[in-house]
Amino acid sequence: MRNMTYLPGVSTLTLDTSRCNGCRTCTLVCPHAVLKMANGHAVIGNRDDCMECGACALNCPQEALRVTPGVGCAAYVLQTWFKGKEAACCGESGCC
Amino acid sequence: MKNDHKAAMSGERLRLTPGIKDTRPHLPYRAVPGILPEVPREKTDACCGTPSGLMTPPSLTSGDAPYGHCLQGHVPSPVGPVPRLSTRLTARDYWGGLKVRLGLGRDRYAMPAGLYAVGRPGPRSPVLVTANYKLTVDALRTELSTHDAWILALDTNGINVWCAAGKGTFATDELVHRLKASRLDQVVTHRKLVLPQLGASGVAGHRVKQRTGFQVIWGPIRARDLPAFLKNPQKTPPSMRRMSFTLKERITLVPVEISAAFRPAAWSLGMAMLMALLLGMAGPAPFKTVLHTMLLGVTATVVGLLSGAVLTPILLPWIPGRAFALKGAFLGLAAAFISLLAVYPDMTVETSIALTMMTIATSSFLAMNFTGATPFTSPSGVEREMRWAIPAQALVVTIGLIGWLQAVWAG
Ligand code: SF4
Ligand code: SF4
Numbered sequence: 001m002r003n004m005t006y007l008p009g010v011s012t013l014t015l016d017t018s019r020c021n022g023c024r025t026c027t028l029v030c031p032h033a034v035l036k037m038a039n040g041h042a043v044i045g046n047r048d049d050c051m052e053c054g055a056c057a058l059n060c061p062q063e064a065l066r067v068t069p070g071v072g073c074a075a076y077v078l079q080t081w082f083k084g085k086e087a088a089c090c091g092e093s094g095c096c
Numbered sequence: 097m098k099n100d101h102k103a104a105m106s107g108e109r110l111r112l113t114p115g116i117k118d119t120r121p122h123l124p125y126r127a128v129p130g131i132l133p134e135v136p137r138e139k140t141d142a143c144c145g146t147p148s149g150l151m152t153p154p155s156l157t158s159g160d161a162p163y164g165h166c167l168q169g170h171v172p173s174p175v176g177p178v179p180r181l182s183t184r185l186t187a188r189d190y191w192g193g194l195k196v197r198l199g200l201g202r203d204r205y206a207m208p209a210g211l212y213a214v215g216r217p218g219p220r221s222p223v224l225v226t227a228n229y230k231l232t233v234d235a236l237r238t239e240l241s242t243h244d245a246w247i248l249a250l251d252t253n254g255i256n257v258w259c260a261a262g263k264g265t266f267a268t269d270e271l272v273h274r275l276k277a278s279r280l281d282q283v284v285t286h287r288k289l290v291l292p293q294l295g296a297s298g299v300a301g302h303r304v305k306q307r308t309g310f311q312v313i314w315g316p317i318r319a320r321d322l323p324a325f326l327k328n329p330q331k332t333p334p335s336m337r338r339m340s341f342t343l344k345e346r347i348t349l350v351p352v353e354i355s356a357a358f359r360p361a362a363w364s365l366g367m368a369m370l371m372a373l374l375l376g377m378a379g380p381a382p383f384k385t386v387l388h389t390m391l392l393g394v395t396a397t398v399v400g401l402l403s404g405a406v407l408t409p410i411l412l413p414w415i416p417g418r419a420f421a422l423k424g425a426f427l428g429l430a431a432a433f434i435s436l437l438a439v440y441p442d443m444t445v446e447t448s449i450a451l452t453m454m455t456i457a458t459s460s461f462l463a464m465n466f467t468g469a470t471p472f473t474s475p476s477g478v479e480r481e482m483r484w485a486i487p488a489q490a491l492v493v494t495i496g497l498i499g500w501l502q503a504v505w506a507g
Contacts, residue, residue: 007477007481025301033338059300071468072474073469074420075468
């Protein structure tokens with residue numbers, strides 16, 4: 001499966017270029033190659049490929065990247081609707 | 097299955113009850129408590145599925161434990177002998193893996209967390225960090241058959257790296273804790289750890305460095321790329337760093353999808369059948385016709401289940417639409433159409449439409465649930481699609497059910 005773009009225009013990913021020191025870590029950890037290097041700092045390439053895993057934001061030493069991380073799992077989202085964020089989990093569904 | 101397992105485990109526990117002497121203190125690595133692979137922690141969050149009692153204390157030499165046969169003696173180290181992993185899988189590994197993949201038995205399949213060795217590692221050998229999910233450890237040890245390396249298995253409750261990183265068990269704190277507990281700083285002279293790239297959503301490399309002095313190096317996503325990566329860590333081709341979702345990977349997910357869908361599906365079907373039976377008995381239609389129409393309802397649901405939980409995962413990239421609920425609905429429509437022609441051609445138009453709606457709703461819902469198993473759906477996206485899909489599915493299934501119940505009643 002080559003094209004792994006999901007719904008367009010939903011990702012919460014943001015990059016504050018002014019904080020970026022060009023360490024490249026984000027380009028190594030992103031599993032969808034969303035982040036690229038240009039002119040010595042990171043840039044967001046195809047934002048719609050971002051699955052909001054949070055790897056880049058967690059590993060950016062400059063806190064230049066921000067994203068609301070989570071699991072893209074319908075069973076989980078359903079539970080957050082009905083039971084609230086704390087009680088929700090993937091449980092026995094196919095998520096994990 | 098789970099009960100069998102419980103029985104087996106309680107058998108093991110029997111042997112370790114007080115009075116009957118615990119044999120573990122006599123094992124050689126008991127002399128170095130810090131390095132002893134730790135028993136998987138009893139799960140604390142009750143919602144995550146494992147029946148309690150599954151995590152009874154394992155003994156590393158026990159032939160009953162699911163991993164005892166993976167060990168091949170010990171390797172000496174400055175802090176004492178370290179259990180050595182065999183790099184060959186045995187029939188038991190394949191059987192255990194198959195059971196897990198088919199969704200039979202336990203859904204957590206754990207090795208004790210801690211330090212292991214493959215080959216004959218020394219103070220300069222690489223350290224590979226992984227989860228204590230047995231299938232992950234299996235993949236790792238078989239890929240490393242010609243290598244000498246240390247393997248540090250974090251306690252992720254027997255869940256794979258990707259899911260554990262998302263759940264916060266493959267995490268910075270656990271890594272720091274496990275590093276100290278296994279006294280890795282005395283085992284190796286270098287200060288580098290290779291972590292699987294998919295662990296990056298749980299572990300902050302720079303924090304690990306601050307807290308322990310160990311530098312995190314992000315390895316490839318897949319274990320099979322490790323030999324190439326270890327040969328040349330500086331140069332990883334982009335393909336090593338990209339998530340894949342091949343036909344094979346999607347097919348292996350099908351049994352899990354089915355077993356996840358089975359219980360809720362059987363439950364709601366049972367309820368619907370009960371309602372239909374009562375209605376049918378009260379109505380004017382002869383019993384045989386009632387049964388026939390009821391069976392059509394079962395067929396429609398099963399077709400929806402096959403379409404949503406089997407065909408959608410397999411055909412995913414080729415089904416039109418981006419939202420999974422939409423993909424499932426499309427496929428459900430096609431499947432309903434085919435089964436209308438094949439199974440219930442003599443139906444009235446109203447009944448056919450009702451049955452089609454039941455199939456579409458089932459298929460759409462299950463396809464939407466498949467988002468949880470894919471490696472590219474963002475939570476924002478899933479929530480976005482669910483906001484319209486859930487009400488739509490509820491509406492469609494309600495109309496379908498009413499139409500079908502009406503047909504059961506009228507015959
Ligand atoms: S990890 Fe942060 S600082 Fe490093 S390149 Fe990416 S955005 Fe810049
Ligand atoms: S959140 Fe994950 S997928 Fe999105 S850009 Fe960051 S690392 Fe890539």
